[in-house]
Every structure is written in C-alpha cells, then in structure tokens.
Amino acid sequence: MADNKKVSAVSFFHSRFTSIISIALVLFLMGLIILMGLLGNKLSVYVKENMSFSIVLKDNVGDLDVKRMQKNLESLPYIKSTEYISKEQAARELEDELGENPENFLGFNPLQASIEVKLHSEYANPDSLKLIENKIKNYTSVSELLYRKDMMELVQHNMKRVGLVLLGLAAILMIISFVLISNTIRLLIYSKRFLIHTMRLVGATAGFIRRPFIWYNVVSGIIAAVLAICMLTAALYYLQAELTGFIQILDIPTLLIVYTAVLLLGILLSVLATIVSVNKYLRMSFDKLYYI
Structure with missing residues (x-):
C-alpha cells in the first residue's frame, strides 16, 4: 500500500513538473515576442539614427x-549629430581596412576631408534625405554628398515587414500556447474525472x-x-554581452511590462485552460468516462 502511494506521489510530481516546464517554455516564447514588439520601434529609431551620410568637403x-559649418548643421532640426573626419584620419581608417596606407604607393593622399552626419530617425528616409541633400549642397564648401539610398530603403521596408511578422507570430503563438497549456492541464485533470463526476452526483455546482x-x-x-522570466533574463543578459548597443534600447520600464505580461499570461492562460478542461468532464456522461 505504501509503495502504491509512493508511486502515485512520484507520478503526480512528474506530471506537475512536466506541466510547469511546458507552460514555462510557452511563456518564454510569448515573452520574447512581446519584448521584440515593444523594442521594435526603439530598434527602428536606433538603426535609423546610426545610419550616417558623408558631406565631402x-x-x-x-x-x-x-x-562654422558643423555648428550651422547641428542647429538644424533634422540633424542629430556631426563628426569631422580629416584627410589624415580618413587615410588611417582606409589603412586599417586595406592594410596599407594609400600614400605609400600613390605618393599623395587622394582622400578628402568630410563631415559624417547622423539624422533624427523621423528624417532618416530617402524622401527627406533628398530635400536635405538639396539644402546642404548650397554650402559653398561642399563638394558632394555620399549616402546609401538603397540601404535606407531596405531598412524602411524591412522594419514594416518585421512589424507584420511579429504581429502574425504573436497571434499564432497565442493560439498554440493556449492549446498546449490546455492539453497539459487536461492530462492533469484526467485522473480526477471520476471525482468530478462524483461531486456532480452529490449536488456540487460547476463553480x-x-x-x-x-x-x-x-x-x-x-x-x-x-521560470519563464528567469529564462528571459538569462537570454537578455546573453544578448547584452553579444550585441553592442543592445543595452541602449532596453530599459527597466520595458522589462517590467514584459515580465508583468508574462506573469499575467501565465495566470490567464492557466485559468482559461482549466475552465475549458474541467467543463469537458462536467458535460461528459458517466459511460464515456471509461472510453477517453
């Protein structure tokens, strides 16, 4: 008799442990989707404001x-920051990339001084940049403007696509998580189906x-x-160590929103799945209890 109780206790612990781990993994994925959704706009701003164009002097x-030109540029509402790169600095940077100084085989420095300009995110798009280009070219000291129009268009297009993909993933994952949690909880309640029927017979209400x-x-x-919050924290710590600049778009309020959402989802999905699972056995006749 004691052995049977011990086996039952071990089986109960194993089923509950499996249930908790399954729910935790689902909530972890949901937390990642929520986090990416919240950080999507910040990431878009971060990427756009770190894309620069060069004013060749x-x-x-x-x-x-x-x-004087830098001061005038930084006073404009659409420019975030500027950085002057001298001919010598440009040569050093090219030497770092090529492994050889161009002056060594050309006999002179072919590069020109330039000003690297970063825009505010709302102006970092091809249409706005065209207007900005026309205005900057009015400066008599400007030779030309260099920027990757195709790169800006690609970023603009991909950010919209990422938003739609995240929305679709969130909807699909919500459905999958509910089904998975519901099935997991249903397995736990399965062993209590006869107890549920007995309680119905003695007049217990569904509630x-x-x-x-x-x-x-x-x-x-x-x-x-x-557990899901712990896994999210570990994943974020890893990303912070691997991705330079990731910490700049991640803040405490965003983390608190994600953690709160994961906790509420864990409670809400568990409650809904339990109600659905118990209702199934409440509506089932006694004869069918033997054949499920």
Missing part, C-alpha cells in the same frame, strides 16, 4: 569654416468543482511564469 576649406482545479493551476502558472 573641398580641399581649400579651413578649420574655422568647418567648425465549486472548478475552484480547486483553478487555484491549483494558477499556482502552476505563476511558477511557470517565474
């Missing part, structure tokens, strides 16, 4: 003219029968949500 431009199952699975949902 004429050879006869002096340092005072450059400083009274559902209540202990709901509380039991709410606790499981909370434990699973805490």
Whole structure:
C-alpha cells in the first residue's frame, strides 16, 4: 500500500513538473515576442539614427569654416549629430581596412576631408534625405554628398515587414500556447474525472468543482511564469554581452511590462485552460468516462 502511494506521489510530481516546464517554455516564447514588439520601434529609431551620410568637403576649406559649418548643421532640426573626419584620419581608417596606407604607393593622399552626419530617425528616409541633400549642397564648401539610398530603403521596408511578422507570430503563438497549456492541464485533470463526476452526483455546482482545479493551476502558472522570466533574463543578459548597443534600447520600464505580461499570461492562460478542461468532464456522461 505504501509503495502504491509512493508511486502515485512520484507520478503526480512528474506530471506537475512536466506541466510547469511546458507552460514555462510557452511563456518564454510569448515573452520574447512581446519584448521584440515593444523594442521594435526603439530598434527602428536606433538603426535609423546610426545610419550616417558623408558631406565631402573641398580641399581649400579651413578649420574655422568647418567648425562654422558643423555648428550651422547641428542647429538644424533634422540633424542629430556631426563628426569631422580629416584627410589624415580618413587615410588611417582606409589603412586599417586595406592594410596599407594609400600614400605609400600613390605618393599623395587622394582622400578628402568630410563631415559624417547622423539624422533624427523621423528624417532618416530617402524622401527627406533628398530635400536635405538639396539644402546642404548650397554650402559653398561642399563638394558632394555620399549616402546609401538603397540601404535606407531596405531598412524602411524591412522594419514594416518585421512589424507584420511579429504581429502574425504573436497571434499564432497565442493560439498554440493556449492549446498546449490546455492539453497539459487536461492530462492533469484526467485522473480526477471520476471525482468530478462524483461531486456532480452529490449536488456540487460547476463553480465549486472548478475552484480547486483553478487555484491549483494558477499556482502552476505563476511558477511557470517565474521560470519563464528567469529564462528571459538569462537570454537578455546573453544578448547584452553579444550585441553592442543592445543595452541602449532596453530599459527597466520595458522589462517590467514584459515580465508583468508574462506573469499575467501565465495566470490567464492557466485559468482559461482549466475552465475549458474541467467543463469537458462536467458535460461528459458517466459511460464515456471509461472510453477517453
């Protein structure tokens, strides 16, 4: 008799542990989708504001003219920052890329001084840049403007696609998570189906029968949500270490929203799945209980 109780206890622990891990994995994926959705706009701003274009200067431009031009540019509402790159600095950067200084085999520095300009995100698109280009070209010290129009168009297009993909993934994952959690909880309730029928026979209401199952699975949902939050934190710590600049778009309020959403989803999905699962056995006749 003691052995049977021990086996039953082990089986119960194993089924609950499996249920919690399954729910935690689903909530972890949901948390990632929510996080990507919240960070999508910030990521778009970050990418756009780190895309720069070069104002190539004429050879006869002096340092005072450059400083005056930088000050004028930074006063414009659409320009976020500027950085002056001298001919010597440009040569050093090219040497780092090619492994050889161009002056060594040409006998002179063929590069021109330039100003690297970064725009505010709302202006970092091909249409706005065309207007900005026309205005900047009015400066007498400007030789030409260099920028990757195709890259800007690609970023603009991909950001829209990413938003739609994330929305679709969130909807699909929500359905999958509910079905998975529902099936997991249904397996746990399966062993109690005769108890549910007995409680119905003695006059217990549907709400009274559902209540202990709901509380039991709410606790499981909370434990699973805490595990999912721990996994999310570990994943974010890894991303922070691997991706330079990731920490700049991640803040505490965003994390709190994601963690709260994961916790609420763990409770909500567990409650809904429990109600659906228990209702199935409440509506089932006694004879059918033997054949499921």
